[in-house]
Amino acid sequence: MHSDDKPINGQPNPSFLDLLGPTPEPPDMKDWPRPKRFAGLREAWDASWKQGGFLHERWEDVRHARFAGWHGMANWIKTVLSLASVCAFIILLDAAGDIVSVVAHRITFWPVIDTPIRTYIAQHTGHLAVSGSAVYAFWQAAGLLGLVGGFFHSTGARITYSLWGAASIAMVWSASPADGRTVATGIAVLAWTTASVFALRGLSLRPVIHTAFQPHIDIRPEVHVPAQPAPAHDDLDKPDNVHPLQR
Known part of the structure; x- marks a missing residue:
């Protein structure tokens, strides 16, 4: 609808009804340029997987690790495997401590x-500065570590297990009631010695004698006769009973 009003500044003046007409549709957002927020990150990711890139080299280390063996694999793979093994051992040790404690409490x-x-x-x-429960948990872990390490012939673990057993027996003697102190200490000694069958297996009290190196002497029943010098050619014509006159 056109307006009958006079133009303003040479342009037609729209009427009120023209303003209520349909508004033009906005341009399609697909045509708008996308913001390049992650363009640099995408380029770095693609470059790291190219020949000689960081991720490409790490993947090559992992791919060749199973063929190279422990001594030939990359050092960072050894570190990761070592840390994972230590964490797994700690988790298994904690779980084993809980299992042993539950089973032991069922014993009379x-x-x-x-x-x-x-x-x-x-x-x-x-x-x-620590609570009694933390000290008790440490006491359990030390005993279990000494038992397991002693089973695998670790000298340090066997020393730890021996000191742990002596300290445990001393605590039982000190904190047990006076009437049953002897019996409780005897039971503690028997339990510790029974566990020592596994922790101290293969340990012998016989002294180990290391003999020094002795040279090998080869004796053969042979008689060696020294070689005699051959007589000269002129002496062959002279008789053996002729000797020069000596003053």
Whole structure:
């Protein structure tokens, strides 16, 4: 609809009804240029997978690791495998400690050993920076580590296990009731020596004698006769009983 009003500045003046007409549709957003936010990141990702890139080299290390063996694989793969093995061992050790504790509490004689140790630790950790439960957990881990390490013939683990057993027996003796102290200590000694069958297996009290190196002497029953010098040609014509006159 056209307006009958006079033009303003040489342009037609739209009427009110023209303003209520349909508005033009906005341009399609597909035609708009996309923002290049991740363009640099995408280029770096593609470059790292090219020949000689960082990710390409790491993938080559992983691909050749199974053929190269432990000594031939990359150092970062050895580090990752070592850390993963240590973490797995700690998790298994913690789970084994819980299993051993549950099974041990089902045994009739275990409270005779465990209760005095808990009591002794609780009585002597009041002024420490750690709680008694943390000390008790450390005591369990040390004993289990010594038992497992001693089974694999580790000298340090066997020393730890021996000191752990002596300390445990001392705690049982100190914290047990006076009437049953001897019996409780005897049960603790028997339990520790029974576990020592696994922790100290293969250990011998016989002294090991290392003989020094002795040279090998070869004796043969042979007689060696030194070679005699051959007589000269002129001496062959002279008789053996003729000797020069000596003054």
